[in-house]
Amino acid sequence: MVFETPEESQTAGAERGPVLHIEDGRGTVYPILTLPTETTAEIFMHCLPDVPSLPRIDTAPLLLGRICSKWRIISLTTPQLWSSLTFRNHTLGLPVHTVVELIETWLARARTCPLFLRVVVHPPRWGEQFFDILKRHSHTWRDVEFDIPFEQLERFGRDLPLPMLERLAIHVASRLSSNPVEAFQAAPALRHLHLLDAASALVVAFPWAQLASLAIKRGASHHCLSILSLTPNLVDCTLTTYFQREQPLLDVVVPLLDSLHISCRGELDILNHISAPALKVLNLEHFFRGPGLLPLYRFASQPGCRLRELTIRAFDYDAAALTAVLETQSALEKLELWGARHDLLSVISRRLGNVDLPFLPRIVYFGAKTCLARIDLDLVEYRSMIEGMLDALVGALSARLGAPREFITLIKYFRITCGPDISKDFSHLLDAFQPQFEELAAKGTNIDIEIIQE
Numbered sequence: 001m002v003f004e005t006p007e008e009s010q011t012a013g014a015e016r017g018p019v020l021h022i023e024d025g026r027g028t029v030y031p032i033l034t035l036p037t038e039t040t041a042e043i044f045m046h047c048l049p050d051v052p053s054l055p056r057i058d059t060a061p062l063l064l065g066r067i068c069s070k071w072r073i074i075s076l077t078t079p080q081l082w083s084s085l086t087f088r089n090h091t092l093g094l095p096v097h098t099v100v101e102l103i104e105t106w107l108a109r110a111r112t113c114p115l116f117l118r119v120v121v122h123p124p125r126w127g128e129q130f131f132d133i134l135k136r137h138s139h140t141w142r143d144v145e146f147d148i149p150f151e152q153l154e155r156f157g158r159d160l161p162l163p164m165l166e167r168l169a170i171h172v173a174s175r176l177s178s179n180p181v182e183a184f185q186a187a188p189a190l191r192h193l194h195l196l197d198a199a200s201a202l203v204v205a206f207p208w209a210q211l212a213s214l215a216i217k218r219g220a221s222h223h224c225l226s227i228l229s230l231t232p233n234l235v236d237c238t239l240t241t242y243f244q245r246e247q248p249l250l251d252v253v254v255p256l257l258d259s260l261h262i263s264c265r266g267e268l269d270i271l272n273h274i275s276a277p278a279l280k281v282l283n284l285e286h287f288f289r290g291p292g293l294l295p296l297y298r299f300a301s302q303p304g305c306r307l308r309e310l311t312i313r314a315f316d317y318d319a320a321a322l323t324a325v326l327e328t329q330s331a332l333e334k335l336e337l338w339g340a341r342h343d344l345l346s347v348i349s350r351r352l353g354n355v356d357l358p359f360l361p362r363i364v365y366f367g368a369k370t371c372l373a374r375i376d377l378d379l380v381e382y383r384s385m386i387e388g389m390l391d392a393l394v395g396a397l398s399a400r401l402g403a404p405r406e407f408i409t410l411i412k413y414f415r416i417t418c419g420p421d422i423s424k425d426f427s428h429l430l431d432a433f434q435p436q437f438e439e440l441a442a443k444g445t446n447i448d449i450e451i452i453q454e
Contacts, residue, residue, distance in 0.1 A: 033070060040071070041078040052084040052118055055102060082109035086118040100129055107137045114142035114164050121148045131155040138162055145169040150200055156183035162190070169194035170201070171217075180205060198223035198241075209233060216240065221270040222247040228254055228274065235259070242266055249273045261285075271295040277304040285313040293321040297328070306331040313338040319347045326351075326360060334365040336413075341370060342385055346392045353396030355403040367413035386429050394436045397445050415450045 032040070047060040055062060061081035065072040075081055085106055089099060107115070115137060121130070131152070138160045146153070150172040165187045171194075181204040184190070191212040195201045198219025208230035215238040216224055224241050228234070229252045237254070238261040251273045259281040262270065268284065272295045284296065299305065307329050312322075317340055326332070326348075337344070345368055351359040352366075393414075430449060437447045 033068075037074055040074050041081075044075060044078060044081055048081065048084070052086045052116055054086050054088060055106065076109060079109060079111040079113045082106055083113040084116040088120040089122070096130075100133065103130070104133050107133065110137075110140070112140055115140045116143045117141065118145045119148065121152065128155060135160060139164070141165045143167045145171070145194075147171040153181045153183065153204070154179060156181075158182035159186045160184065162187035165190050167192040167194075168206075170204070171196040172200050179203070195219075198227055202226060212236065214238070220244045220247065221273075222249050224270065225250045225252050225273055228252045232256070237261070239263070239270075241270055243269050251275070253277075259283075268293075268295040271299040274299065275302060277302070279305065280308040282307055282309070283311040292318055293325055297321065297325050300325050300328040305329075308332065309334040311336040311338075317341070317344050319344045323347060323351065329360070330358075331362055332360050333362050334367075335360070335363060336365075336367040338369045340368050342389045345370060346389045349389070349392035349396040351396075353392070353399040355399050365413065367415070369415045383429060386426060390429065390433050393447070394433065394440070397440050397447075401440070401443050401445060413448055415448070 035043075044060065044064055047064065049059060053059065057063065057066065061075050064075040064081070085103070087099075087103060094102075117134075119134070135156060138156075139162070141162055142164045143166060146169070153170070153172070160183045162184065165184075166189050168184065168187070168190060185205045185207060187207055188210075190207055190210065193206060193211055193213070194215045194217075196217050198216045201216070202223060208227070209232060211231050211234055213236040214227070214231060214234055216227070217240050219227075219239065219241050221241050221243050224239050228237070229250055231237075232255060234254050234257050236259045237257060240263040242264065243266050249269070249272075253275045255277060257276040257279055260274075260276060260279055261283040262268070263285040264270065265286050300307070305328070308331060310326075310329065310332055311334075317337070322337075322344065326335070348366075352363070440447060
C-alpha cells in the first residue's frame with residue numbers, strides 16, 4: 001500500500017505525468033538511477049536533515065519521492081527515512097484532520113523502525129484522535145520529547161507498551177491536575193529522562209530505579225532531592241534548582257553517581273544533603289548568596305570524595321574558602337574557574353608552585369576565565385597587578401617542571417577577558433612574558449592566554 005501526505009497528493013498528480021514521460025532511457029543519462037536499490041536507499045539516508053525538522057515537501061524524505069517514480073518507490077519502501085518526526089501544531093497552519101492524516105501516514109511508513117519523535121502540541125483542542133495515533137506506535141518509540149500541557153499526558157492512559165523507549169523528555173507547560181500519570185511505567189529500556197519541572201514529575205510514575213541519566217531544568221531543592229532518592233542507579237545528573245527555606249530537605253545517597261551538574265541561582269545548600277561516593281565530575285554554576293563555598297567544602301570533605309574534574313562558574317569567590325575546598329581534592333586532574341579575580345589566580349598559582357607542600361598534585365588542566373578591568377586602578381597599579389599574577393603563574397609552572405613527573409601541571413587553557421580600553425596595555429605585558437611562555441612550552445607545559453574584545 002502506498003501512503004501519501006496531503007502535501008504530496010497535491011503535487012504528485014501534476015508532476016507524475018511528465019516525470020513518467022521522460023523517464024525511459026534516463027539510466028544512461030543519469031547514472032545514479034542505475035545504482036542498486038540498497039545503495040540508493042543508503043544515499044537517501046544521508047540526505048535527511050542533521051536535526052529532525054518539521055515535515056516539508058522541499059526537504060528529505062518528502063522531496064525524494066517527488067523526483068521520479070523509481071525514487072518514490074525507494075523512499076516509500078525505506079522505513080528508516082520516516083523514523084524521525086518533529087511536529088509543532090502551531091506552526092503548520094493546517095486543519096486538525098489534515099495534520100492527523102499526515103502524522104498517521106508518516107508513522108505508518110516507518111513501520112517497525114525505532115522512532116525519534118519531537119512533539120509540541122498547544123492548546124489542548126488536539127484531542128483523543130491525535131494521541132491515539134501516538135499510542136498505537138508506542139511500541140516503537142525510542143527517543144521521544146513531549147512539550148504539551150500536563151493534563152494531556154493523561155490521554156496516554158496507563159501502562160503504554162514501551163519496549164524500545166530509551167530516552168524520554170517531558171516539557172510540560174502546566175499542571176492543572178494532580179491525578180497520577182501511569183503511562184510510562186512499562187519502559188524496561190528507559191535510561192535517560194529529561195524533565196522541565198521537578199514538582200510535576202513527582203506525580204508521574206516513571207521507572208526511577210533503572211535510570212542512568214537525569215536532567216531537571218527547573219525544580220526546588222526539596223523536589224529535586226525527593227527525585228534523587230528514587231534513583232539509586234543514576235550515573236549522570238543535571239539540576240537547575242533553587243532553595244526554599246521553609247521546606248525541609250531530604251538527605252540522599254546516590255551511590256553510582258559519576259557526574260553532577262548543578263545550576264543554582266542562590267545558595268548551594270542542596271550539596272549539604274547529597275552523598276555521592278563515586279562522583280568524579282562536579283560542575284557548579286551561578287550560586288552567589290548565602291554561605292558561599294561552605295556547602296561545597298562539606299561536600300568535598302565527605303569520606304571517599306575524590307573528584308577528577310571540578311568546574312565552578314560563580315559571580316565571586318573567596319580565595320581562602322576555595323583553597324580549602326581544593327586542598328581536599330588531591331586526585332583532581334581538571335580545574336576550571338569562571339569569574340575568578342586576578343588575586344585568586346595569584347593565590348592558586350603560588351600554591352601550585354610550592355612543591356614542598358603539594359597542592360593539587362595530579363592536576364593536568366587548569367582553565368580560568370576572568371575579567372581584569374582597570375576600574376579604580378591607574379595604569380601603574382594595573383600593570384603591577386597583572387605582572388604579579390603572571391609572575392606567580394610562570395613561577396608555579398617552572399617549579400613543578402623541576403619536581404617528579406607526577407607533579408607536573410600542563411596548562412592548556414588560560415583565558416583572560418578584558419575590555420578594549422585595557423587590552424593594548426595587557427598585550428604589551430604578554431609580549432614581555434612571551435619568552436618564558438615559549439620556554440615552558442618547549443618543556444611540555446602550554447599556556448594559552450586569549451584576549452577578548454568586549
